[in-house]
Amino acid sequence: MKCSQCHTDNAADSLFCGKCGAVLASNASVEGQAxxxxxxxxxxxxxxxxxxxxxxxxxxxxxxxxxxxxxxxxxxxxxxxxxxxxxxxxxxxxxxxxxxxxxxxxxxxxxxxxxxxxxxxxxxxxxxxxxxxxxxxxxxxxxxxxxxxxxxxxxxxxxxxxxxxxxxxxxxxxxxxxYNSALQDLFSAVYSERRAFGSAAFLLLIATIVSASLMHFAEGHAQPEQFGTIPHAIYWAIVTITSGYGNIEPVTKGGEVVALLTGFLGVCMAAIMTGIVASAFANQLSRKKSAYQAQLRQVLADGVVSDAERDTLKRLQAQFRLSDKEVQTMLDQAQGKLKQ
Missing domain, CATH: 1.20.120.350 (Voltage-gated potassium channels. Chain C)
Incomplete structure (x- = not known):
């Protein structure tokens, strides 16, 4: 079953898309076809x-x-x-x-x-x-x-x-x-923001190569065992950018300047990656709530909630890990819109 939103192929009996969380129309219909x-x-x-x-x-x-x-x-x-x-x-x-x-x-x-x-x-x-x-x-x-x-x-x-x-x-x-959708949400969130992650990875690659090259130029003569080649310096650059701490320290003034700039780049990259992940998780949760709200409006459209419809909603609630309070809020909103 192909999702109408992200065009991902899903299993024939899936109730919702495994990538974006959208309800699959034919399978989520509430006539007992789940x-x-x-x-x-x-x-x-x-x-x-x-x-x-x-x-x-x-x-x-x-x-x-x-x-x-x-x-x-x-x-x-x-x-x-x-x-x-x-x-x-x-x-x-x-x-x-x-x-x-x-x-x-x-x-x-x-x-x-x-x-x-x-x-x-x-x-x-x-x-x-x-x-x-x-x-x-x-x-x-x-x-x-x-x-x-x-x-x-x-x-x-x-x-x-x-x-x-x-x-x-x-x-x-x-x-x-x-029994917990954390890993699934993580993979789905990363996949949905794969372009942003790709851009961040490209920036990280550039920062690593530039920092390693500058450190090789500044420290290669003073510490040939650690920075004698650019591949050796790449190890230092990766450790400094990702964790900010390593067992190799510069001994020249030029190396210290490069180390400071590399540390600053590491902070910037951490902020960028954190923002992407946070945005991806927020969007994933929003998609799930939107999918549940769409199903809820479909159920309430005729004014009668059958056992099959109730089971479908419970299944979606469990699958999307929505709390009873969240479901009640969405139910009140859907009923309010129907009365208008």
């Missing part, structure tokens, strides 16, 4: 459909919120254990506890992954593999899969470096991005 799943006709299909709704966080399923919190707690506890286990003293005292916690955590994540693959077969009535394939090869599906891999890798390959396994286990924190 999904192509037919009402379950037998107990097994009903169970699979219910499990899918719970794991996918459907507003119509009260248990979905508790499952979301349970998974979040398990992930946080597990990541905290991995961090503490890297301390030799703590590892020596609680080695068995950490091992048991890792085992049961992997069993929990494995069960979650299997249930998701099994239940998502009910997402599309025409093909069970269609829904499963969409999850397995999605970013969230890959994160869920690799969340269990460190344990099984250690079982089958016990000689693997434990530090590598710790890093892989800490990637489980990415599972939380499924």
């Amino acid at each position: 999904t192509d799943v037919k009402p379950p006709s037998n107990p097994a299909t009903r169970l699979r459909h219910t499990v899918m709704e719970i794991l996918e966080g459907e507003p119509s399923q009260p248990l979905s919120k508790y499952v979301e919190w349970l998974i979040t707690v398990v992930v946080l506890v597990n990541c905290s254990a991995v961090i503490l286990d890297s301390v030799p003293e703590i590892h020596a005292d609680y080695k068995d506890f950490f091992h048991e916690l890792e085992f049961w955590s992997v069993m929990f994540f494995t069960l979650e992954y299997v249930l998701r693959v099994w239940s998502l077969g009910a997402k599309h009535s025409d093909s069970a593999w269609r829904g499963r394939r969409g999850y397995i090869f999605s970013p969230f599906g890959l994160v869920d899969f690799f969340a269990t891999m460190p344990y099984y890798m250690h079982v089958f390959f016990p000689t693997l470096d434990l530090r590598i396994l710790r890093v892989l286990r800490l990637l489980r924190i990415l599972k939380l991005s499924k």
Whole structure:
């Protein structure tokens, strides 16, 4: 389904555009077309459909919120254990506890992954593999899969470096991005402002090369090991512009002047990048609110809110991470405009 605003291709069953947040007209229509799943006709299909709704966080399923919190707690506890286990003293005292916690955590994540693959077969009535394939090869599906891999890798390959396994286990924190749109909003915001980021990156490149060249000219003879070549000086320029602090200091008057100018350029670049990111996030939130308001006006147009329409609004509210207060404000505004 192609978005009418940014012309991005989206999945056929998406309610809104993954890039700009706009509601996809045909899928967000409130006549119950948000999904192509037919009402379950037998107990097994009903169970699979219910499990899918719970794991996918459907507003119509009260248990979905508790499952979301349970998974979040398990992930946080597990990541905290991995961090503490890297301390030799703590590892020596609680080695068995950490091992048991890792085992049961992997069993929990494995069960979650299997249930998701099994239940998502009910997402599309025409093909069970269609829904499963969409999850397995999605970013969230890959994160869920690799969340269990460190344990099984250690079982089958016990000689693997434990530090590598710790890093892989800490990637489980990415599972939380499924329940918080921060990362998605970041990527969408960066993509929507890609031209501005490209311009800022170009300015950063110019500032780096000019600063490195000037420092090579000013300090190359005094510190040949640090500034003897422009590539060596580029390292200093990047560190100075991005963080403002490095372990290399100029020793000549000309080098000090170049360092001051480079530090000033770093402050300017930080201000530019901060402004772009802040503007991108604000625009992303505005697009989501506009999309929800458009759907809200469509729902209220006939004066009757059906169950399908209510479910669609709840789904959009959860997807856009809008608070009840924000929704109530938009509802009051929409009703006020209809009365005029």
